[in-house]
Structure formats: structure tokens, C-alpha cells
Amino acid sequence: MRIEFKENNLLLEDDFSITKLSDKADRLFKSQINNWELASAGYKSLSSVQIKKFEFDNFEVEAHFNPGRIISSSAKVDSKSIGERPCFLCVKNLPLEQKAVKANGNYIILVNPFPIFPKHFTIPSINHVPQLIYDEFENMLLLSKNMGNEFTLFYNGPKCGASAPDHMHFQAGNQGFMKIDDEYDKIVEVYGKIVYEKNDLRIFSVTGYLRNFISMESNNLKSLVSSFKIIYKLLSKNGEVDEPMMNIICGYENNWRVIIFPRIKHRPSYFFEEGKDKILISPAAVDLGGVCIFPREEDFERVNKDLIVDIYKQVTINDEKIRYIANEFKDIIGS
Ligand SMILES: [Zn+2]
Known part of the structure; x- marks a missing residue:
């Protein structure tokens, strides 16, 4: 049963007979595509997305021509542009038709009307606070556990693809849509090195996958949070102002699997070219997950x-830097 109500100006839509957050999100999704034209059109347009597949050793990368993503990919995220636009994740600015379900912490789940995934959610904080992961990583783990194995949760740093760097948010999409969801085990087996393994926690460094990453697997929330904080601080040595540049992909099935892609650049040189040399791509978690989004046909x-x-x-860090992080981590946690 669908119930709509307002709580602190939040347009909530809930069904209290449903207990699982992923089921609540599913129900919201169905309701929104039936009652909100923009969302309905957005998900219909996914059927015309064109796909190219590229085979590499032990993995595959897809390129998607998805014109609906032009706003996000070309978003101006400098502080002047951000300051001059109404924040599209703040409750007071949400479209009238948009409804939400409450998630844990201060988070709400919204249906993304400009999707990449067959089911694509934006999960913003209720409060207008900057996109910064350090204190919110624990919430990311909890949200991912609550969203279950049907969805993968991801985070884009304020200079790594987030189109609202001024408003804390995560996103979630169907598990298995990003290539890395199913490739991960094989990739770690072939290209991974164990950085740390003790009790219930395993940490790997991976090179040879075109985009180097550090991953953590555990069922222990506390050890994941403390390990993440160590990695965060090691990455911080680059001297970034906000936070070390990164994208994170997180899934939960019996235990957490967290994949951290440290970044060195927001956008590749092609983005800034003019005329025929320009290629509009603004890599974020989904692109690093193996699905590269091109909103313009000429680029695709x-x-x-x-x-x-x-x-x-x-846009990603080199082998040497990954080795440095791995070695330093061992030193810190071993001491
Ligand atoms: Zn906001």
C-alpha cells in the first residue's frame, strides 16, 4: 500500500508493510515511473542506448551512448557555478512529482530521472552539506548493506564526477550492470596482490586492469572504517584541498566489498579540447566500473x-603510487 506524507517538508512515499530498504526502493521506483513523466521518459530512453564492447585480457569495457547524461557529464562544478544555481538535491528544490523513501542516517532515496542503470537511485543527505566521504564512509557501508545484493552503491568525489559537489550524496544501481561487479573476483585473482589479511579483513591492491584500485573485503564494519581512514590519509599526501580524489564502489553479499579508485584528474584532456578534438566524457565510478558513458553520438x-x-x-593513479599506498599501509597497520 502506497502512503504519501510530509515530514519536515520531505515528500515521503512509503509502504510500512515493507521492511527491506531495497524493496522500499523498488516500490518507489515502480511508483515514480508510473506517476512522473520525466522519470518514465528517462527509463524508456534507456532502450535506445547504443553499446560498444571492448575485450581486454580477463575483462571487458563497454562504451554507452546515452544522450540523457549530457547534463551530468558537462556539469560545471566550479564553486562560482555551484554557488549560482539552486541545489537540485535539496528537498526544497525537488520537483513536485519527486518522492522519497527514508534510508538510514540522514539519507533519503530518490529515483534518478536521468538514468544509466535500469534502476538508478540518488541517495542524498537531508542536509545541504558538502560531498566529503571521510565521516560518511560508515554510512556508505550501512546503506550498501541495507540495499542488499540487488544493488551496488557508489560514491563520486567532489572533483571526480559528482555533479553536486556541494551536497553529500551516494548513488545506487542494479548489481551486475557495471562490469566490475562480476569481474572483480577474477581480476583480484589474476592481477591482485594481498596487502593485508587478518581475521575477517582482506585488502588487495590491483594493477593491470587499466584503472588501478585498492579493495577491502570484510564483514566487520569497524575494521573497514579504520582501514579506509588509513588509506584516505595515505592518499591525502597529494595535498588536495577538499579530500583525496577518489571514486568508491561498494557492494554487500554476506560481507562488504569496497573498491577504491584513487584519482589524479577530474577529467581527461579530451574534455577540454575545442571543436572536432573534443570528446565529452567525465569519468566517475560507473566509468571506472567498466561502463564508459558518452552523451554525444559523435564521441561515441x-x-x-x-x-x-x-x-x-x-585520470587514475599509476602502479608506483599503488605500490606506495600498499607498502605504507602494511607499515602502519603492522606497527
Ligand atoms: Zn543541497
């Missing part, structure tokens, strides 16, 4: 393996 037509390799190379 030009995508080839070399371009994919170069885009990843330009």
Missing part, C-alpha cells in the same frame, strides 16, 4: 580501445 562513434586505455590512464 570515435571510441576505440586506445581511447578507453588513455582515458583511464589520464
Whole structure:
């Protein structure tokens, strides 16, 4: 049964007979595509997304031509532009048709009307607070556990693809949509090195996957949070102002699996070219997860393996830096 109500100006839609958060999100999704034209059109448009597949050793990368993503990919995220626009994640600015379900912490779940995934949720904080992960990582783990194995949760840093760097939010999409969801075990087996393994916690470093990453697996919330904080501080040595640049992909099935992609650049050089040399791509978690989004057809037509390799190379950290993080982590946690 669908119940709509207002709580502190929040347009909530809930069914109290449903207990699982992922089921509540599913129900919200069905209701929104039936009652909100923008969302309905957004999800219908997914059927016309064109896909190119590129095979590499032990993995695959997809390029998607998805014109609905133009706003997000080309979003101006400098502080002047951000300061001049109404925040689209603040409750008071949400479209009238948009409804929410409450999640844990200060978070609400919204249906993203400009989807990449067949079911794509934005999970903003109720409060207008900056996109910063350090104190919110624990909430990320809790949200991902509550969303269950049907969805993968992800985070884009304020300079790593988040189109609202001024408003804390996560996103979630169908598990298995990003290539890394199913490739992960094989990739860690073939390209991974164990950084740490004790009790219930395993940490790996992975190179050779075009975009280097650090991953953590555990069923222990506390050890994941403290390990994340160590990695965060090691990455901070680059001297960033807000936070070390990163994207995070997190899933839960019996235990948590957290994949951290440290970044060195917000956007590749192609983004800033003019005319025919321009390629509009703004890599975020989904792109690093193996699904590269191109909102312009002329760019999609030009995508080839070399371009994919170069885009990843330009925005992610090199092998040497990954080794440094791994070694330092061992030193700190071993001491
Ligand atoms: Zn806001």
C-alpha cells in the first residue's frame, strides 16, 4: 500500500508493510515511473542506448551512448557555478512529482530521472552539506548493506564526477550492470596482490586492469572504517584541498566489498579540447566500473580501445603510487 506524507517538508512515499530498504526502493521506483513523466521518459530512453564492447585480457569495457547524461557529464562544478544555481538535491528544490523513501542516517532515496542503470537511485543527505566521504564512509557501508545484493552503491568525489559537489550524496544501481561487479573476483585473482589479511579483513591492491584500485573485503564494519581512514590519509599526501580524489564502489553479499579508485584528474584532456578534438566524457565510478558513458553520438562513434586505455590512464593513479599506498599501509597497520 502506497502512503504519501510530509515530514519536515520531505515528500515521503512509503509502504510500512515493507521492511527491506531495497524493496522500499523498488516500490518507489515502480511508483515514480508510473506517476512522473520525466522519470518514465528517462527509463524508456534507456532502450535506445547504443553499446560498444571492448575485450581486454580477463575483462571487458563497454562504451554507452546515452544522450540523457549530457547534463551530468558537462556539469560545471566550479564553486562560482555551484554557488549560482539552486541545489537540485535539496528537498526544497525537488520537483513536485519527486518522492522519497527514508534510508538510514540522514539519507533519503530518490529515483534518478536521468538514468544509466535500469534502476538508478540518488541517495542524498537531508542536509545541504558538502560531498566529503571521510565521516560518511560508515554510512556508505550501512546503506550498501541495507540495499542488499540487488544493488551496488557508489560514491563520486567532489572533483571526480559528482555533479553536486556541494551536497553529500551516494548513488545506487542494479548489481551486475557495471562490469566490475562480476569481474572483480577474477581480476583480484589474476592481477591482485594481498596487502593485508587478518581475521575477517582482506585488502588487495590491483594493477593491470587499466584503472588501478585498492579493495577491502570484510564483514566487520569497524575494521573497514579504520582501514579506509588509513588509506584516505595515505592518499591525502597529494595535498588536495577538499579530500583525496577518489571514486568508491561498494557492494554487500554476506560481507562488504569496497573498491577504491584513487584519482589524479577530474577529467581527461579530451574534455577540454575545442571543436572536432573534443570528446565529452567525465569519468566517475560507473566509468571506472567498466561502463564508459558518452552523451554525444559523435564521441561515441570515435571510441576505440586506445581511447578507453588513455582515458583511464589520464585520470587514475599509476602502479608506483599503488605500490606506495600498499607498502605504507602494511607499515602502519603492522606497527
Ligand atoms: Zn543541497
